Amino acid sequence: MFTLITTDNLARRGRYQTPHGTVETPVFMNVATQAAIKGGLSSSDLAAVGCQVALCNTYHLHLRPGEDVIENLGGLHRFMGWNGPMLTDSGGFQVFSLAKLRKITEEGVSFASHVDGRRIFLSPEAAVDIQAKLGSDIQMAFDECVENPAAYEYVKASAERTARWLERCKEQMKRWGGGQDLWGINQGGVYDDLRIVHMKRIAELDLPGYAVGGLAVGEETEVMYHVLDILEEHMPRQKPRYLMGVGTPENIIEAVARGIDFFDCVMPARNARHGHLYTWRGRINLLNERYKDDGRPVDETCGCPLCQNHSRAYLRHLFKAGEVLALRLGVLHNLWFYNSLMTRIRLEIENGTFQAFRAECKGVLDARAVL
Amino acid sequence: MFTLITTDNLARRGRYQTPHGTVETPVFMNVATQAAIKGGLSSSDLAAVGCQVALCNTYHLHLRPGEDVIENLGGLHRFMGWNGPMLTDSGGFQVFSLAKLRKITEEGVSFASHVDGRRIFLSPEAAVDIQAKLGSDIQMAFDECVENPAAYEYVKASAERTARWLERCKEQMKRWGGGQDLWGINQGGVYDDLRIVHMKRIAELDLPGYAVGGLAVGEETEVMYHVLDILEEHMPRQKPRYLMGVGTPENIIEAVARGIDFFDCVMPARNARHGHLYTWRGRINLLNERYKDDGRPVDETCGCPLCQNHSRAYLRHLFKAGEVLALRLGVLHNLWFYNSLMTRIRLEIENGTFQAFRAECKGVLDARAVL
Numbered sequence: 001m002f003t004l005i006t007t008d009n010l011a012r013r014g015r016y017q018t019p020h021g022t023v024e025t026p027v028f029m030n031v032a033t034q035a036a037i038k039g040g041l042s043s044s045d046l047a048a049v050g051c052q053v054a055l056c057n058t059y060h061l062h063l064r065p066g067e068d069v070i071e072n073l074g075g076l077h078r079f080m081g082w083n084g085p086m087l088t089d090s091g092g093f094q095v096f097s098l099a100k101l102r103k104i105t106e107e108g109v110s111f112a113s114h115v116d117g118r119r120i121f122l123s124p125e126a127a128v129d130i131q132a133k134l135g136s137d138i139q140m141a142f143d144e145c146v147e148n149p150a151a152y153e154y155v156k157a158s159a160e161r162t163a164r165w166l167e168r169c170k171e172q173m174k175r176w177g178g179g180q181d182l183w184g185i186n187q188g189g190v191y192d193d194l195r196i197v198h199m200k201r202i203a204e205l206d207l208p209g210y211a212v213g214g215l216a217v218g219e220e221t222e223v224m225y226h227v228l229d230i231l232e233e234h235m236p237r238q239k240p241r242y243l244m245g246v247g248t249p250e251n252i253i254e255a256v257a258r259g260i261d262f263f264d265c266v267m268p269a270r271n272a273r274h275g276h277l278y279t280w281r282g283r284i285n286l287l288n289e290r291y292k293d294d295g296r297p298v299d300e301t302c303g304c305p306l307c308q309n310h311s312r313a314y315l316r317h318l319f320k321a322g323e324v325l326a327l328r329l330g331v332l333h334n335l336w337f338y339n340s341l342m343t344r345i346r347l348e349i350e351n352g353t354f355q356a357f358r359a360e361c362k363g364v365l366d367a368r369a370v371l
Numbered sequence: 372m373f374t375l376i377t378t379d380n381l382a383r384r385g386r387y388q389t390p391h392g393t394v395e396t397p398v399f400m401n402v403a404t405q406a407a408i409k410g411g412l413s414s415s416d417l418a419a420v421g422c423q424v425a426l427c428n429t430y431h432l433h434l435r436p437g438e439d440v441i442e443n444l445g446g447l448h449r450f451m452g453w454n455g456p457m458l459t460d461s462g463g464f465q466v467f468s469l470a471k472l473r474k475i476t477e478e479g480v481s482f483a484s485h486v487d488g489r490r491i492f493l494s495p496e497a498a499v500d501i502q503a504k505l506g507s508d509i510q511m512a513f514d515e516c517v518e519n520p521a522a523y524e525y526v527k528a529s530a531e532r533t534a535r536w537l538e539r540c541k542e543q544m545k546r547w548g549g550g551q552d553l554w555g556i557n558q559g560g561v562y563d564d565l566r567i568v569h570m571k572r573i574a575e576l577d578l579p580g581y582a583v584g585g586l587a588v589g590e591e592t593e594v595m596y597h598v599l600d601i602l603e604e605h606m607p608r609q610k611p612r613y614l615m616g617v618g619t620p621e622n623i624i625e626a627v628a629r630g631i632d633f634f635d636c637v638m639p640a641r642n643a644r645h646g647h648l649y650t651w652r653g654r655i656n657l658l659n660e661r662y663k664d665d666g667r668p669v670d671e672t673c674g675c676p677l678c679q680n681h682s683r684a685y686l687r688h689l690f691k692a693g694e695v696l697a698l699r700l701g702v703l704h705n706l707w708f709y710n711s712l713m714t715r716i717r718l719e720i721e722n723g724t725f726q727a728f729r730a731e732c733k734g735v736l737d738a739r740a741v742l
Binding site for chain 1: 405406407408409410411412413414415431435436440443444445450451452663664666676680681682684685687688689691692694695696698699700
């Protein structure tokens with residue numbers, strides 16, 4: 001259940017109750033695709049970087065090790081050793097980004113596994129059943145994610161099918177014992193009318209949460225912001241709102257300013273693995289020769305396990321020497337940064353100073369910096 | 372300084388004082404070649420698995436990032452964030468196992484870096500200077516490690532040169548301010564007379580510690596044990612004895628039974644990275660299909676971060692899914708196992724029950740097991 005605590009213009013400070021604990025929003029969910037954070041982080045590392053919600057992928061876990069294995073072992077929380085709130089996506093996005101030879105019908109999608117080529121069929125019902133077995137707190141509905149831009153007629157037909165699929169997901173949820181929330185996903189590409197019609201239609205289902213999907217998949221950032229702008233008044237005010245797969249620190253701040261509460265993105269972990277580390281003064285590239293003998297922490301104001309214990313020079317050495325510890329320390333830092341950014345955003349909304357904070361960050365957080 | 376506390380036949384229970392703390396022996400040193408444990412373990416992980424001594428490699432750190440960088444950053448302890456006892460090897464072994472186009476003279480060894488082909492020269496003096504800059508607690512002398520078997524005449528000449536090099540190391544140590552102990556390394560291949568003559572000669576230098584090198588480099592295990600047998604009475608009783616690069620759990624127990632106090636080996640970490648995990652009932656292969664849905668910990672009696680938090684099924688999943696977390700959890704477990712084995716060995720010596728323990732482990736610890 002979602003509680004709206006306070007607002008600052010459209011920015012919202014909220015709280016979402018799950019069977020595994022309370023989520024303070026706005027929140028960035030930390031991505032554990034295959035029941036593990038990339039870079040060698042364990043579940044206790046997740047807690048250490050201030051993660052509130054772990055996000056796992058239905059598609060990946062269905063392929064490997066399979067939801068039955070996880071269910072028999074007591075569910076995904078126990079399997080990965082994470083006892084906090086957890087969201088599973090539906091596999092819709094991965095089917096469209098990773099799977100091969102896919103064939104879409106009204107019934108669902110058949111495709112070849114990217115792991116071993118095995119033929120697999122996913123449908124709204126299958127996605128609900130898999131996620132029920134995984135036992136996450138929040139299930140995402142099975143949708144079709146269309147790359148931007150796509151032809152109007154295709155997007156229209158696809159969004160309508162995604163709406164019908166959502167109704168089937170909601171129906172399928174009744175077969176299970178409860179304890180999980182189903183969130184719907186808005187689609188409609190970059191077309192205002194399709195987005196709004198779709199949002200209105202799925203809002204009628206009175207689900208416990210709503211996501212905006214199909215963004216950050218090819219369109220310009222300004223187009224993404226525009227879609228959020230036109231959707232805002234049509235998204236249920238008393239339900240949490242999740243912008244899927246977004247984004248940079250500034251993307252997140254801009255989306256919070258447009259009323260979004262939940263985020264997830266692989267970017268902080270991926271950037272970390274390439275030596276790009278976030279600071280409050282911009283993103284630095286640790287592979288830069290200038291850091292070779294730099295004894296300072298990556299960010300002197302940061303409380304993460306990297307900055308508390310190690311220098312830039314050490315981290316750079318680990319990268320150059322090919323030690324996987326480099327990846328782990330880098331990911332710990334970037335996830336800590338993202339989680340800290342959300343803490344800061346929540347505080348600024350509470351204080352009514354979010355707009356000033358937003359202005360202050362603009363052009364700084366996403367920029368490459370040499371510090 | 373070494374204190375011999377008690378013995379059980381030839382097995383010794385001792386204590387070695389360093390500027391960074393006391394080492395209880397027999398001890399297994401945990402290998403952090405490039406100032407990091409393979410598999411993504413940080414220095415705080417090292418403490419968590421019960422590591423007493425971290426071992427770093429002169430050769431690797433000389434190539435990258437260079438001892439001057441580390442010295443300018445306050446030394447190796449601070450650089451890697453490990454404040455406990457530390458030993459650096461001299462690079463002798465790596466020059467002979469990794470370097471290319473090497474040319475040995477009385478002066479030292481010139482060779483091509485395995486990283487970038489750069490021409491490098493190492494000598495007894497250079498090895499001392501590099502290790503002094505690194506600032507470890509224990510320096511190993513620069514030696515030539517000869518693969519077994521090698522021709523008698525070559526081994527004889529090489530061992531004599533290594534003895535002369537040791538004298539030069541001892542001399543070079545005087546140029547530095549102290550605070551580091553220099554340990555000599557016995558060589559002589561598989562030839563009893565060469566081993567004994569060499570041991571007697573280097574014992575006269577009255578160094579704070581002695582290692583046996585040039586074993587586990589091609590000879591049969593029984594030959595290695597034989598060399599330890601014939602050396603034992605010639606190794607100074609009041610000095611610590613270090614068997615370099617050894618070995619399996621049973622190798623270690625057998626060497627302790629022959630009077631050895633210090634060990635190091637890459638084997639536990641390497642085995643872990645291939646899914647081979649140690650238990651008190653033998654080594655299991657986590658990639659085995661039978662562990663796919665096994666909810667038990669790898670070893671129910673183990674207190675390591677893996678066994679306390681995760682199942683065999685989860686670890687197997689991480690391996691199959693290619694998550695680097697698999698490596699980290701596996702290495703944490705195997706290092707914990709090795710460190711626990713040493714704790715147990717120390718206890719058995721204290722209790723005068725080491726021989727029974729040794730008999731109990733024989734044929735068990737090194738065996739492959741299906742549990």
